[in-house]
Each structure stands twice: as C-alpha cells, then as structure tokens.
Amino acid sequence: MRRARLASFGGWLVTLPLTLLGLLLVTFLIGRVMPIDPVIAIVGDRAPAELYERVRLELGLDRPLYEQFFRYCAAILSGNFGRSVMTSRPVLEDITRFFPATLELATIATILGVVAGVPAGVLAAVRQGGKIDQLIRFLTLIGHSVPVFVLGLVGLLVFYAKLHLVPGPGRINVAFDDIVTPVTGMLLLDAAFQGEWEVFRDAVGHILLPAGVLAYFSLAYIARMTRAFMLEQLRQEYITTARVKGMSEMRVVWRHAFGNITVPLITVIALSYAGLLEGSVLTETIFSWPGLGQYLTVSLLNADMNAVLGATLVVGIVYLGLNLVCDLIYRLVDPRTR
Amino acid sequence: MIRRRTFASSLLAAPALWPLRDALAQTPRDTLVMAAQLDDIISLDPHESFEFKGNETTTNIYEKLLTTHNTAPDKIVGELAESWEVSADSLTHTFRLKAGRKFASGNPITAQDAEYSLRRAVTLNKTPAFILTQFGLNGQNATQMIRATDERTLVITIGEPISPSFFYYCLSANVGAIVDSKVVEANKQGDDWGNGWLKTHSAGSGPYVLRAWRASETVTLEANPNYPGQVRSRRVVTRHVAEPASQLLLLQRGDVDMARNLGPDQLKSLASDSAYKVQRSRKAAVIYMCMNQRHPELAKPKVREALKFAIDYDAIQRNIVSTTYDVHQAFLPLGFLGAIDDKPFRFDPTRAKALLAEAGLPNGFSVTLDYSHIQPWSDIAQAIQATFGQVGVRLNLQPGEQRQVITRMRARQHETLMLYWSPDYMDPHSNTEAFVSNPDNGDNARAKTLAWRNSWSVPELNAKVAAAVRERDAEKRAEMYIELQREHQRTSPFMILLQAIEVAAMRAGVSGLDIGPINDRIYYRETTKT
Numbered sequence A: 001m002r003r004a005r006l007a008s009f010g011g012w013l014v015t016l017p018l019t020l021l022g023l024l025l026v027t028f029l030i031g032r033v034m035p036i037d038p039v040i041a042i043v044g045d046r047a048p049a050e051l052y053e054r055v056r057l058e059l060g061l062d063r064p065l066y067e068q069f070f071r072y073c074a075a076i077l078s079g080n081f082g083r084s085v086m087t088s089r090p091v092l093e094d095i096t097r098f099f100p101a102t103l104e105l106a107t108i109a110t111i112l113g114v115v116a117g118v119p120a121g122v123l124a125a126v127r128q129g130g131k132i133d134q135l136i137r138f139l140t141l142i143g144h145s146v147p148v149f150v151l152g153l154v155g156l157l158v159f160y161a162k163l164h165l166v167p168g169p170g171r172i173n174v175a176f177d178d179i180v181t182p183v184t185g186m187l188l189l190d191a192a193f194q195g196e197w198e199v200f201r202d203a204v205g206h207i208l209l210p211a212g213v214l215a216y217f218s219l220a221y222i223a224r225m226t227r228a229f230m231l232e233q234l235r236q237e238y239i240t241t242a243r244v245k246g247m248s249e250m251r252v253v254w255r256h257a258f259g260n261i262t263v264p265l266i267t268v269i270a271l272s273y274a275g276l277l278e279g280s281v282l283t284e285t286i287f288s289w290p291g292l293g294q295y296l297t298v299s300l301l302n303a304d305m306n307a308v309l310g311a312t313l314v315v316g317i318v319y320l321g322l323n324l325v326c327d328l329i330y331r332l333v334d335p336r337t338r
Numbered sequence B: 001m002i003r004r005r006t007f008a009s010s011l012l013a014a015p016a017l018w019p020l021r022d023a024l025a026q027t028p029r030d031t032l033v034m035a036a037q038l039d040d041i042i043s044l045d046p047h048e049s050f051e052f053k054g055n056e057t058t059t060n061i062y063e064k065l066l067t068t069h070n071t072a073p074d075k076i077v078g079e080l081a082e083s084w085e086v087s088a089d090s091l092t093h094t095f096r097l098k099a100g101r102k103f104a105s106g107n108p109i110t111a112q113d114a115e116y117s118l119r120r121a122v123t124l125n126k127t128p129a130f131i132l133t134q135f136g137l138n139g140q141n142a143t144q145m146i147r148a149t150d151e152r153t154l155v156i157t158i159g160e161p162i163s164p165s166f167f168y169y170c171l172s173a174n175v176g177a178i179v180d181s182k183v184v185e186a187n188k189q190g191d192d193w194g195n196g197w198l199k200t201h202s203a204g205s206g207p208y209v210l211r212a213w214r215a216s217e218t219v220t221l222e223a224n225p226n227y228p229g230q231v232r233s234r235r236v237v238t239r240h241v242a243e244p245a246s247q248l249l250l251l252q253r254g255d256v257d258m259a260r261n262l263g264p265d266q267l268k269s270l271a272s273d274s275a276y277k278v279q280r281s282r283k284a285a286v287i288y289m290c291m292n293q294r295h296p297e298l299a300k301p302k303v304r305e306a307l308k309f310a311i312d313y314d315a316i317q318r319n320i321v322s323t324t325y326d327v328h329q330a331f332l333p334l335g336f337l338g339a340i341d342d343k344p345f346r347f348d349p350t351r352a353k354a355l356l357a358e359a360g361l362p363n364g365f366s367v368t369l370d371y372s373h374i375q376p377w378s379d380i381a382q383a384i385q386a387t388f389g390q391v392g393v394r395l396n397l398q399p400g401e402q403r404q405v406i407t408r409m410r411a412r413q414h415e416t417l418m419l420y421w422s423p424d425y426m427d428p429h430s431n432t433e434a435f436v437s438n439p440d441n442g443d444n445a446r447a448k449t450l451a452w453r454n455s456w457s458v459p460e461l462n463a464k465v466a467a468a469v470r471e472r473d474a475e476k477r478a479e480m481y482i483e484l485q486r487e488h489q490r491t492s493p494f495m496i497l498l499q500a501i502e503v504a505a506m507r508a509g510v511s512g513l514d515i516g517p518i519n520d521r522i523y524y525r526e527t528t529k530t
Helices: A002-033 A039-043 A050-056 A065-077 A092-126 A129-146 A146-162 A185-192 A197-234 A237-244 A247-275 A283-285 A293-300 A305-333 B002-024 B052-059 B111-124 B129-132 B164-171 B180-188 B246-251 B263-273 B303-307 B313-319 B351-359 B376-389 B402-410 B429-436 B458-468 B472-492
Strands: B031-036 B066-069 B072-078 B079-088 B092-097 B146-150 B152-155 B209-214 B217-224 B236-242 B276-289 B325-327 B365-372 B394-400 B416-421 B494-507
Touching: A002 A065, A039 A050, A039 B402, A050 B129, A092 A129, A092 A185, A092 A197, A092 A247, A092 A283, A092 A305, A129 A197, A146 B246, A185 A197, A185 A283, A197 A247, A197 A283, A197 B416, A237 A247, A247 A305, A283 A293, A293 A305, B031 B246, B031 B365, B031 B416, B052 B217, B066 B164, B072 B164, B092 B111, B111 B129, B111 B146, B111 B152, B111 B180, B129 B164, B152 B246, B246 B263, B246 B494, B263 B494, B276 B376, B276 B472, B303 B351, B303 B472, B313 B325, B313 B376, B313 B494, B325 B472, B351 B394, B365 B376, B365 B402, B376 B394, B376 B416, B402 B416, B416 B429, B429 B472, B458 B472
Parallel strands: B031 B236, B365 B394, B365 B416
Antiparallel strands: B066 B072, B079 B092, B092 B152, B146 B152, B209 B217, B217 B236, B276 B416, B276 B494, B325 B494
16 A cells, blocks of 8 residues: 555656646747737837847747747746746746735635535535525526626625725725735735734725625535535435434434535535636736736736746646645545545 | 524624724825726836836836926927027037936936936837937947036937927937936846836936836835925825726725726716716827738728728717717827828718729728727727628628737738827827838838838838928928828828827816826826815
8 A cells, every 4th residue: 555655646746747847838839829929018019120139039039949948948947937028027926926816815715615605505405496405506506607707896886886895996905005014925814914903804805805706606616516416415325224214314414425425525626726726817807806817817918928837837736736635635534545 | 583593693793894894995185096907017117118007107207308298298398407409400419407406315316317317228228219219329329429518418419410309309208217327326237227126116306206016906106205396195006907897986985086997988977976077188199990002902092092981980989989089080199290180081981982993893892800809999890890881891800919919910911900009209200100101111121110011101201201300490390290191191001090088087076187198298296186
C-alpha cells in the first residue's frame, strides 16, 4: 500500500508540470494567432514606425514561435513572469494583488453556497414532489438559468439602490483607502489582523452583495446536484432497511444517505469553487471588484500576453491544487479510497 | 408557525445588519469622487502616457511651458513660460520661464528642468514622443537642440521652419510636461530616465500630486501645497467602475459626486431630476467610416459619393446618440483653427442609386464593415446597414474587439471600417495629417496615417498639407485648412459622421469641472461641491 501511495504521488509530480506546460503552450499559441497586434497594445495606434519596430524586436516577435515559447518558459522558471502592459507592473506583483481579491470573494461565496445549498438539496430530496421541493427547484432553476450579470445588476438595484441595505460597487469606501496595509491581500483578513474594525465592517458590507450573487449561482448548482445524489441514495435498499429497523429519519438521511454522497459532493463543490477562483469577470465588472477575472479578460482583449500567460498559469495551479486537496479529502471521508 | 428559537435567533442577528448601514458613507466633504472607466491607463509618466484617462490625470499633475484655455482654445497662453519668441527663420524658439514657481516637492522650477524634461521626452521616445520628434528633435541631438542658457531661459532649435503656432500647440500637449528633474533623477534605475518610477509616482508642479494609482481600481490625487492658484477640492478620487449602470446607481445613492461614462439611456433618466445636472462639452473626437481604395468598387469616385448619401446622419444622431454626439461631417472637429461646420451630405437614396448606376453598379454590390462591437458603434453599424440596403449595397457586418479592428486597418485588410479618432494635440495638423496626408502608399511606409490605411494618396493634397503646416499667418493657415476640408468632403474615401460630446453627470451641488476638447484639457482644480 505504501508503494502504491508513493507511485500515486510520483505520478502527480510528473503530471503537474506536464499539465501546466500544456496549458501554457495552448494559451501561448492562442495568443499568437489572435488577430490583435501585441505591439499596438504597448505603443498604441499612433506610434511611429521606428518605435513600433523597436518594441517588436524587444518583444522577440521576430523570432520563431518555438524560440519565443522556450524563452518565456525559461524566464518563468527563474521567477520572471514579465511585465504587464496594462499596469506597467511585474505580472507576479499584479497577480499577488488581484488573486487575493478573487480568493476572498470566491471563498465567501462558496461557503455561503455550501451552507445554503447542501441543506436545501437534502431537504428537496427528502420532501420530493412536495411544495418545499418545488420551491427549492424553482429557486435553483433561476440561479442556474439567469445570467450572473443580470443577477448582479438586479441585486444592485434592489439591495443597494432601493433598499439601501448594502454599499455600492467597489471593495471599500474611498474614505478608508490606504488605511489597511495589504499583507495577505484579502481585505477582511488584513483589516481584522490590524484591528481596523471600521474598515472590516465596511469591507464586509461591500463583499456581501457580490458574494451573495455568486453564492446564489453556486448554491443553485450545489443544491440541484445534492438533490440528485440524495434521491439516488434514498432509493437504495439499505435505506429501506434502516427505516424498517426503526431508525430515526434524521439519522437515516444524514448519517447513512448523506454519508454516501460526500465523495461526489466534494467533487461538485470543488469544481464550483475552482470556477469562481478563476474569476467571475461579469460579477467583477458590475461590482468593480479588482479580481483575477477582470485582469485576465482585460489583458486578453489588449493582447497583454505576459499577463494572460501568468494568470492562466495561476488558474491552472488552482485547478490542480484543488484536485489534489479533493483527493486527500476523499481519503479522509471514505476509507475505501485509502 | 415561527418557532421561538428561530425568532430569538433572528432578533440576535438583526443588529449584525446595522453596521452595514454605517458603511453607506456619503463622499467626504473635501474630496471629489468620480466614477469612470479607468482601465486604459498604462502609465502616468507624462512622457509615456497617451491614453484618454492617463492624459486626463497627468494634465492635472503637470504643467507645460504653454497651454490653451478652454474658453479660447485657439489662443496660446503661457503656463510656466512668461514670454516666448521665434527667430525670423522660424527655427529658434526662446522661452522665458516665470520667476518664483516651485514643484510640489518644493524645488524651484528652472530652465534646466525644462531642458531635462524635453530632452527626456525625445530620448525616452515613448508613444507620444512623435509629437516632438516630428520637429527633428531626438535623443542624439537633444543636447544641442534643447538648451537652458540660464536659470530662466530655454532655447529650442527645430529642424525645419514651420508655423510657430503648430510648434506651440505641440508643446502644450502632455508630452511637453515639465518634470522635477532632481526628484526624477533620484529615482532613476540605470538609464531609464526615471521612467520605471514615474509610471506610478509624480514629480510635477500642477494643482495636484499623485497620491496613488491602483490599476483598474482607483486614482487618487491630492492638492499640491506649492501650486500658486486656488485648488478647491483637496482630494480627487476617481474610482474605476466599468459598468455605466453601476455608475448611475452610485451617483444616485450619493456614493460618487460625478459619473463620467453614462450612456444616452442613463442620461435620459437624470434629465428630469433636479438633484442632478449634466454638463456637456464639445469634444474633439470624431466617428468616421472609411473605404479601402484597394477594393475595386470603393475606388470609384461615384461609388464613394453614393455611399456618402446613403447614410442617415440625422437619424443616427437623433435615435442612437442624441446626448453624446452631434452630426459633424469634416475631419477637423469644431473648436480647432480652420474647422468648418459644412454638412453637404444627407440621406438621399435616390441620388445614391443614381450615382451607383453612373458607376456601372445599378444593382449595388456587397461589401464588409469592420467596427468595434461595443456601443454605440454596434447600433450605428446596423443603422448604416439598413440605409445601405435601401440603395442596393449589401453591408456585411464584422464586429470585433477594438484593437482587433485597428490591427486589421493597419494591415489594410478591411473593405469599409468604422472607428473613432481623436487629435493628438490642439493643432489642425494632427487630424489633417491623419485624414489627408499619405506621401508614401507603399506597404513599408513609415507614416501609417488613416489615409495610408485606406490606400488613398493624392500628391496635390499632400503638398497642401505640407504648405499649411508651414504657414506663419494664422488667418491664411485657417483658410488653407478650410479648403482642404471641403476638398476632402468631396473626394476622399472618408465619411465623417459624428463629433463627440463629453458628458459628465453630477449631483446638482457640484460645479467647476473644466472640460476641454481633448483629454489633456480636462481640469479639476476649480471643481467644488456643496
């Protein structure tokens, strides 16, 4: 068994860099075949021919594609992700600023989505066909079908503009700018660690609506999948046996049925979380949230390939990392996977 | 039935919501807060910045030798220069700096700073440098051509005799900004002239100092204590809010004082509300449509003329962009020296069909249109498609990302194309050169003007452009540009459709925003709020 574990870990060590390399290669090639001139993104449309040519050579665009890719990979290995055209800063510095904002938003949204979505899915399955089931399915259908930017705009209109329950777009009120020193990059954590409770309250207020919108989006998916998994379990013979033996319904549902869906549910939650971590560009745009989604999208549209490749690498690492974490959690919750 | 435990839990939770209402702070009294789209800024180094919002920001941080006031944009006035004169041969310009002026750092402003700044601009040779290097100034000759002869006198020698007003307008662009040489030099790395540091810091003498720029988030300016004039708002914070609907909500809730990117629908919703007002100022940008002369049908003069009569300019303005654009049909925007307001074209399908028949195309033809997919271009493209269809021209729409459209145009791969153009500086030569001049139509031409991108080259017009930029008499110069515009309207492959209006929506108590025709003429220093 120990040998099997070592083999599995070794396989992961080989797969990780190969996957990231493949991801970089595909992104790099897409960036090069896109019909947007990367030199124009830097020098602008009005640049004289000499400047255009100088920058083109500086970017190495006169070299063969394979050589450009090889030079980029060599730079990455030495920690140099290049400089972003759009922000004028090193890409690594940008990612350490934008990614925590997305991490903060995605984590809170996922927690809210799981806390609400899992019990909702279980309840809907247990009360299958009843009014509660229909209500939950209706609400989750809305969350799953309505585009997230519509949810965001409606949320802003109702909770911010009409009911005045939450602050508007942005991460923080301008009056609190630069009060908290970024350490983790996550405003809530940094404000709490530094004892800036007024800033903390303001940041909570600002994150509530965008996290709520994304949570509703996640909740819809998680609830529907939970319901589907539970229904399958509740049809099994062992559940009938447990009920016949006189076990309480609570124990039947949570101890037995739910216990058997934890592994696939973890996968669903992980996928939902990963999807949010790569950046929800529409939500970030509507709520002026300076996250990875907006950074990646604006960079792509401006052919800022250093930024695109750097951010893509981060997304790839996130997915692979979550995959690994899920594998470890499976082993914890299901002895059969050990 | 609500259980007691649930009710009690809810009561305990309710106060947790209360602090969120404290988070709904109005904007601080001494701070002007604007919502705008800020994601085009790539640098705040004035000798590198060339984007709309970048220019707007740097013009409030730096001063130039010369400038123009928005109340009289055709009149050059001194900003850091007290006086200036030009030699008889129009080659040597001498500037005398004002005495007693200081940078924000407290360092005195000297001719040596001006010398350093202009040498820096041409040596760094970033995107806007062409505005100065077109006068024969470059990194190799800057030390001879740009010289401070004493603490207050700067002498600039240019390569060719040109209209002095042309040179002065170019010096009034942001690339002519005077930076604090001591501060910049103290922060340079290697031979970068402090560019790496100045992208995200400031070293100017203007009404504001850059406190912070967080890309795609905020720009914060603070009043410069050493500025001699009055600066009414102690701080100016511009928040990046990409979505106009979000900007409107922020304005209505009082979380911002001003929204800078509202569209026609949002503006209409404020029109009847006395709590808000909308400031409209003519802007120098134009929307145009062009025809690539490599296309055999579009190269026919009668076809070009026909298409000019196949657009319903008034309907587009009235129905699509009523609050943000006006109909304008000449390449010089109104407000520029020599600009005309002639509108010789209107929607006339009968005339258009007749012209097409004369061109041997009685059944019309098919052609593609490249344009940016965002509003209002998308709606304008569809409107043009509809009216073209009425005269038999089948317009196939090809929307794309703006830079993608620009890339296609620079490669001369388009058939027709619609885009937006803003002058680089406050002189008519900027747009004239772009829309008319094409001395070399070859694929490897150095100057890829708009005329070049459409493969349109007329030697007589090239000569007139060159003559106009050399004319010293302002009135004669204006006449030359008037003639060029009328000729351009008749014969060129360009349809100028609309001139932009800069719109700023604000709370009724806000006033003093000074909006000029180009982005380096938008000033915050007089802005105040009650």
